[in-house]
Amino acid sequence: MTPAFGAARSAAAFTLFALACTAFSAPLPARDVPETLHGVTVHDPYRYLENIKDPQVQDWLKAEGLRARQALDQIPGREAMEKRIAELSAGSGDSLGEIVRMPGGKTFYLKRARGERQYKLVLREGGHERVLVNPQAEADRTGIAHAINYFVPSWDGRHVAYGLSAGGSEDASLHIMEVASGRRVGDPIPRVREPNVSWLPDSRSITYNQLRALGPEDADTETYLDSSVMWLKLGEPASQARAVFGPTVTKQLGLDRLDVGGIVFAPGSRWMVARTTDTTQRESSLFIARVEELGRGTPAWKRIAAFDDKIVEIELQGEHLYYRTRQGAPRYRIMKLDLRAPELARAQELAVPPEGGVIESFAMGRGETLMASVRDGTAIKLRLYGAGDRRGQAVKLPFVGAARLHDDPAHAYGDWLYTLSGWTRPPQTLRLAGGVSTDAGLRPPAKLAAGPAIEIVDVKVPSHDGALVPMTLIYKKGLKRDGGNPTLLTAYGSYGLSETANFNPARLAWLERGGVLAIANVRGSGVYGEPWRMAGFKASKPNTWKDGVACAQYLIAQGYASPRTLAAMGTSAGGIFVGRSVTTAPQLFAAAIFNVGVMDAVRAEDSANGITNISEFGSYRNPREFPALLEMSTYHQIRDGVPYPAVLLVHGMNDPRVDVWHSAKAAARLQAASSSGKPVLLRLDGQAGHGVGSTATQRNALWADIYSFLLWQMGKAGPQ
CATH class of the missing domain: 3.40.50.1820 (Alpha/Beta hydrolase fold, catalytic domain)
Known part of the structure; x- marks a missing residue:
């Protein structure tokens, strides 16, 4: 010894x-x-x-x-x-993932019931829950674990698009399902890894980002380069999809080969917003065009923001774009931009964080009301901002923990849905209305046996x-x-x-x-x-x-x-x-x-996903960035x-x-x-x-x- x-x-x-x-x-x-x-x-x-x-x-x-x-x-x-x-784990009860509420009382969410292996996609409507997609069935058939990577319901709730991948690869194919019948619409569309999937306002067509099909001669670093946003009408084969945005599609925009794009739509809005990232940095370039232009060929995209404008999150509503930015605000702020005069200098400030807080995310409600998630150390609190109230008001939560807002993309509800959890407290999904939080009824309470008294310092x-x-x-x-x-x-x-x-x-x-x-x-x-x-x-x-x-x-x-x-x-x-x-x-x-x-930071960028992280860590090809990469590389130290x-x-x-x-x-x-x-x-x-x-x-x-x-x-x- x-x-x-x-x-x-x-x-x-x-x-x-x-x-x-x-x-x-x-x-x-x-x-x-x-x-x-x-x-x-x-x-x-x-x-x-x-x-x-x-x-x-x-x-x-x-x-x-x-x-x-x-x-x-x-x-x-x-x-x-x-x-x-x-x-x-069993005593913690059912586990819920992403939750999306759509008009008409339809709530879509990922659920792994107590004792089950994998998350299923379910629909809750009228107090009843129905399983739409069970990846475990595919795992049982093939012997390979499958998972749902993302899902996006259509605005009318009649269809849902979702990504399914095998073996933890995240190499998702896009599937479209008719909700009422459970019938698959068309064949799976390969190489739709990123959740940049959006339905047009009429719910009759969809856009998605698709990676190129690489040949045996292509390097791994080509994986995320030159992707395209495709537009597909519901019911048509994927071969009929048309490229409407991307480095090789809209060359006049001067996109980088690593600009991975997605398009955002909203019901009742005539605008669409194309957003690009390198898949890791949240800062993005933004372009706008009118939805009607999709039917007339390649839209006349107009750039309204660049990477240096430091916009990290957006939400579209009617004639306005709401966005979270760190431009001039190291702890972030929420802005409102009129797309009829889309100059960032004209944007209106809607929300700023409280003293010592950091705005982590936001969601728009009806009208000018917005809810922000505000970080305070390891806790995430909620703060409600009414029209004209830039400072906002703290929302009382059942306990101190981390609150995660859930999506109401059509702004169809007057209340808010969120999940609250703590270091030693299982998650609770709650409905907030009139300043009062009540159980949302999406999962039964956890049944953890009493354990030792825990101290958190x-x-x-x-x-x-x-x-x-x-x-x-x-x-x-x-x-x-x-x-x-x-x-x-x-x-x-x-x-x-x-x-x-x-x-x-x-x-x-x-x-x-x-x-x-x-x-x-x-x-x-x-x-x-x-x-x-x-x-x-x-x-x-x-x-x-x-x-x-x-x-x-x-x-x-x-x-x-x-x-x-x-x-x-x-x-x-x-x-x-x-x-x-x-x-x-x-x-x-x-x-x-x-x-x-990440163990070898020097060689990382020569891999498929490593190239997307150059913006965070640097490139060994850059003489100014190389010394830091070598120092942060565990393998070389x-x-x-x-x-x-x-x-x-x-x-x-x-x-x-x-x-x-x-x-x-x-x-x-x-x-x-x-x-x-x-x-x-x-x-x-x-x-x-x-x-x-x-x-x-x-x-x-x-x-x-x-x-x-x-x-x-x-x-x-x-x-x-």
Whole structure:
């Protein structure tokens, strides 16, 4: 047993540790590909793992996945952990996803009933619920998990369009269904990945964004380039669809090849608005034309806003466009623009956030009334703005948590529908009318058994430069600060997305075991608006993981954890947070979870989705941006002979957002470099992607693996 492993571990845990180390005792051969970039020699010993179609790479991935599975399954108490998480999930009741209310009392929503694996698309009308689409039926037929990626009802409620994908790939095909009969209208339309699907006001035709069909000679980076917005009349075959917007369609607009477009319509409005993004940045260019122009050829689109106008969200109503922007408002504001004179300088300010708040989203009601979701730390509150009331009024909610407004795109209702959840409180879907919230009747109340009393504490941690980083601590009341508590530090820190109070029943299993959850809004998040985001962006990205290191030091100094009981976790772009925190200060951590993480930021842009993230992280081809990319790349910062903590890398083989080779390369490099003797496991799922569309069973198993791995490495594995 090495000194780093700790003398307090049980004999069973030691035996498992030895098994895992034996399984990984033969590091993968390095085949270095040195490359000089802007005068810097960059070594890449496992570049060949990027070719996951290579049979040898496939064999290695399968072997690594099997070894990880065998090691995880032998952790004492792991099976009991999964069973407990499943019990807690069932006790949380039905789970609802997106909810859309349409005129005539029709409510469409995604629902995963208690004990079921996957979300179904259902319609509620007149107090009765009817299943429209059950992806589990397709999964049973093919043996491959299927998921609904998005859905859009027609304005008259007679049809619904939805995207269906397989194996977590998010590679959705567009389906159209007649609601009354359940009959499919036409054949599925492939390569409609993004939810840029809209019905025209008469509900007789639809527009959608379709990616090009790539040939074998095309690079992966071509995937999202030169997409087109197609217009299809209901009942016609997809071959009759006409391209009406896009880089190769409307060349006179000067669109970039990466401008992925969608068109917004609204009943009662003669206008249509085309919006473009690179699929990751929320800022967009906007163009307008009249709906009637679709029938006369390519519309005469007029640009009304560019990326630099910083418009991130829009809503169309009659002659006016309502939008959320950070132009001149680092915490955002809501504006109103008359499309008959569409100059942004003439736009009217409708709503500003309260002191210290950040407007996260908004929805228009009848007339000039609007409701905004306003961030206050990890809580999301609601604020009602009446005509002429720029400051708005706070809405009283049943408890402090995160409120999510649901869509009423036709503005057919005088009330509001929202879902409220908290760190330890299951979601409730509520109807707000006259300032009073009542149950919306879409799901029965959760039936969670009474658990331990939980304490939630918000702290602010001084970072390396004095900036105060907000962090939420969750643990059982009466916790002893003796450094012996299993503690998990998590953060994201990219795109301005913030950690928000949300309910995950698996967390309760961690808290029951005496665990501490530490959730930080490091720089790169938007918890304090745009300045906080830009302080963890491109060249300033090191603040993201330096904030993480500061939070880890705080947890140890305050006695919540110690280096033998502290772990860090990051997901997706949060892989930069966790990977660089661990490689910067490995002595602070017992273990780490790299969950579908960005591990090689230098090579990322040469992948299908990586090219869409250049706007967030930069390009290695740019000499000014390259140094920051190299510094934020965990793979390139791993050093030989360093005693790194135990690492569990998690990835789905069908991940369309962060290619699986990110985790593969980081795992191989860590296995070869680490001197601690602690295991580096690569957990792979052949029917998963980035987590979108994963079944309840898959999610329960994943959390059981994560928590069991951490408890094992902290010397606390085994029955409770």
